[in-house]
Amino acid sequence: MDKVRIVLPLVMAFVFAGSPALADKPSVAMGKTLFNNPGLGASQNAISCGTCHANGEGMEKAGANPRLGEMINMCIQGPLKGEALSKKSVAMESLQLYLRSLAQ
Ligand code: HEC
Numbered sequence: 016m017d018k019v020r021i022v023l024p025l026v027m028a029f030v031f032a033g034s035p036a037l038a039d040k041p042s043v044a045m046g047k048t049l050f051n052n053p054g055l056g057a058s059q060n061a062i063s064c065g066t067c068h069a070n071g072e073g074m075e076k077a078g079a080n081p082r083l084g085e086m087i088n089m090c091i092q093g094p095l096k097g098e099a100l101s102k103k104s105v106a107m108e109s110l111q112l113y114l115r116s117l118a119q
Contacts, residue, residue, distance in 0.1 A: 050071065058096055063095070
């Protein structure tokens with residue numbers, strides 16, 4: 016019983032302190048996952064970025080586009096019928112990292 020009282024709060028503290036820290040970090044891997052997720056931008060339809068740009072094909076030059084963020088949001092609001100992502104969000108930064116990684 017005493018062990019539970021000590022260990023449980025420690026585990027909870029780790030979970031609550033640790034997970035936002037992980038989620039706060041934009042990454043190529045997260046961008047790839049979001050790119051293939053039909054729920055991106057709170058989208059309700061079954062379409063993901065990958066539906067049209069399968070495996071990021073044809074996106075090799077997109078990373079150099081100075082309006083990359085706007086293009087991403089256009090495609091979220093258009094085909095996905097979702098809500099635009101804020102420029103500084105982890106999701107937006109991850110999508111940009113993923114698309115830029117395709118140029119290499
Ligand atoms: C219904 C099909 C469709 C879907 C779904 C779609 N796109 Fe697009 N996308 C297009 C078309 C068409 C263009 C303009 C022609 C082109 O550049 O290939 C485009 C252009 C783009 C460009 C600009 C490419 C460049 O070279 O500058 C980016 C970036 C992009 N899309 C990202 C996305 C992302 C991110 C998603 C998911 C949120 C997405 N697209 C979903 C059809 C789609």
